[in-house]
Amino acid sequence: MTPAPPRLVAEGLTLRYDARTVATDLSVVVPDDRFTVVLGPNACGKSTLLRALSGLLAPAAGRVLLDGAPLSSLPAKERARRMALLPQTMSAPEGITVRELVHRGRFAHQRVLRRHSASDRDAVAAALEETHVADLAERRLDELSGGQRQRVWIAMTLAQDTPLVLLDEPTTFLDLPHQIEVLNVLHRLVARGRTVVAVLHDLNLAARYADHVVAMRSGAVVAEGPPSATITEPLLRSVFDLEATVLPDPLTGAPMVVPADSRD
Amino acid sequence: MSRPLLLGSQRAHVGVDRRELAVCAVLLVAALGLGFVGLWAGDFPVTPGEVAGALLGAPFPAVEPIVYTVVVEWHLPRVVAALVFGAALAASGAIFQTITRNPLASPDVMGLANGSFTGMLLGLVLLGGAWAGIMAGALVGGLVTAGLVYVLALRDGLRDFRFIVVGIGVSAFLAALNSWILLRIDVETALFASAWGAGTLNNATAGAVWPAASVLVVLLLLLPWGVASLRQLELGDDLARSTGLALDRHRAALLLLAVALVSAVTTVAGPIAFVALAAPQIARRLVRSPGIPLAASCCTGAVLLLGADLVAQHVVPLTVPVGVVTVVIGGAYLTWLLRREMRTDR
Structure with missing residues (x-):
């Protein structure tokens, strides 16, 4: 039996905003059922890659294949039933409750005039549980702390109930305990058979949680593989211009980055 | 769990937003009350019983033909126009404000009012003042302006802020153009045009109102199909798309619907200011909903415009265009609400 081809593949992408070219001939294969972390310095094209993989940005050249079919050929709702993306910028209407917001992740599963099915309620409840925000369900989003809010947004993405989940910097602006909490949620998702791709900044957390790392610089993939x-x-050195010593993490054995002491 | 109701499906977990339903019910009662006043009040004395008789026939006593003429042929079209036009303007404003995620966006702020006025003036000057020419001019003027703003704002997708700023710019240009045309034409025509330009229901005769109101009711019945898309749009363009909204197509369709609503109103009544801007915001505060509630916005707009028209006809000593009153009433109420909010927010 030949293994099934990976569900999400990018082939020879050229990515552009207006006239600014961010990447040329970028190819990435996302391994199924794994936690893939995209690493790289600021403005290296990580977010742009995620936007292209999720269909938010149409490539100027090349194509993204989802389950073997070009992403651009899929209707928006069909795509959104297979792949969710939590972008970096989103807005919530003032005063919305946690449950209402998470429920909006169900859009792709609803018909225009017949909304709020039992399966919607179940998916919302499950997503609230998975992200440990069930007890906040009736609270207003704007009353919550940053860490709680981020988990609510992730809950909304999970309520979309897709086998593929893409997240653009889900841990940025969170303190360390909250980062770990969010990454544990993502880890559980992968353990339950979902494919997760996240852009992260913390190298040590990436090394601990990732099954697969995609390291980028200047719009190109520099290295791919296990941490x-x-x-x-x-x-x-080549990706971040960072002088560092890599030691085994005393708890997990994963690589642990200790930056060189560059103080004068 | 209750089954969801089409228009009121705001709050996900209960299906129906009970508060929006309650607000709509109260507003509809107010609309009926004001509507009755509108049918009854006027220079020709009729009794409330005669209004009921003229409107409903048996079991009420039969009325004189002149009473029937006054109530059904003169007053009724104007009351219906106020209710339907108010609802349509509010719906249009609700769509604009949700799509741009900006409470200051509305078709009148973004140039459609001035564009319709430009078209009306051109129709008046070039086609010699026939109603058909004026209405066609207003309609074309509004649609061309909407298309112009859309095309000018569209570059690498539609960005909320650029959309609003381009609209305001186009609006200012057209306002200057309108002033120039008004200064060039004779005084009598200019006076008539100015009254129309302020927004008035004085021209809401049966012949003009029934076709426009029919079109508007059909357009308003399309709104339930847009509610779900509007709710996703509140999350920002990226999230709306990644949760499965075909953004460009739905946004264009919603804007087209909003423009059609406001154009149909303007064609008969001229650019009535402030209803589209204020009604959705008033409704949102009445319902205390996170986004702009579409059904409650429509009810608010209907009550607002009918109330304003009654004031314009019967309360102020000389009859003024309703647009003057909507600015005063809507503006005062919105200011009061904002002030109250600033206090409670602290």
């Missing part, structure tokens, strides 16, 4: 093969001293 042990990708988070290495030479790679940190």
Whole structure:
């Protein structure tokens, strides 16, 4: 039996905003049922790659294949039933409750005039449970802390109930305990058979949680593979211009990055 | 769990937003009350019983033909126009404000009012003042302006802020153009045009109102199909798309619906200011909903315009265009609400 081809593949993408080219000939294969972390310095094209993978940005050249079919050929709702993206910027109407917001993740499963089915309620309840915000369900989003709010947004993405979940910097602006909480949620998703792709900034957390790392610089993939093969001293130098020592994490054995002491 | 109601399906977990339903019910009662006043009040004395008789026939006593003429042929079209036009303007404003995620966006702020006026003036000057020419001019003027703003604002997708700023710019240009035309034409025509330009229901005769109101009711019945898309649009363009909304198509369709609503009103009544801007915001505060409630906006707009028209006809000493009153009433109420909110927010 030949293994099924990966569900999400990008082939030879050229990505552009207006006249500014962010990436040319970018190809990425997202391994199924794994936690893929995209790493790279600021403005290296990580978010742009995620936007292209999710269909928010149409590539100027190349194509994204979802389950073997070009993404651009799929109707919006059909795509959204297979793949969810939590972008970096979103807005919530003032005063919306947590449950209402999470429920909006169900859009792709609803028909225009017949909304609020039992399966919607179940999916919303499950998403609230999975992200540990069930007890906040009736609270207003704007009353919550940053960490709670971020988990609510992730709950909304989970309520979409897609096998593929893409998240653009889901842990940025969170303190360390909240980052760990969010990453544990994502880890559980992968354990239950979903494919997760996230842009992260913290190298050590990426090394601990990722099954697969995609390291980018200037719109190109510099290295791909498991953290042990990708988070290495030479790679940190070439991707981040960072002098560092990589040691085994005393708790997990995953690579642990200790930046060189560059103080004068 | 209750089954969801089409128009009121705001709050996900209960299906029906009970508060929006209650607000709509209260507003509809107010609309009926004001509507009765509108049918009854006027220079020709009729009794409330005669109004009921003229409107409903048996079991009420039969009325004189002149009473029937006054109530059904003169007053009724104007009352219906106020209710339907008010609802349509409010719906149009609700769509604009939700799509742009900006409470200051509305068709009148973004140039449609001035564009319709430009078209009306051109129709008046070039086609010699026939009603058909004026109405066609207003309709074409509004639609061309909407298309112009859309095309000018569209570059690499539609960005909310650019959309509003381009609208305001086009609006200012057209206002200057309108002033120039008004200064060039003779005084009598200019006076007539100015009254129309302020927004008035004085021209709401049966012949003009029934076709426009029919078109508007059909357009308003399309709104339930847009509610779900509007709710997703509140989350921002990225999230609306990633949760499955075909953004460009739905947004264009909703804007087209909003423009059609406001154009049909303007064609008969001229650019009535402030209803589209204020009604959705008033409704949102009455319902205390996170986004703009579409059904409650329509009810608010209907009550607002009918109330304003009654004031314009019967309360102020000389009859003024209703647009003057909507600015005063709507503006005062919105200011009061905003002030109250600023206080409670602290």
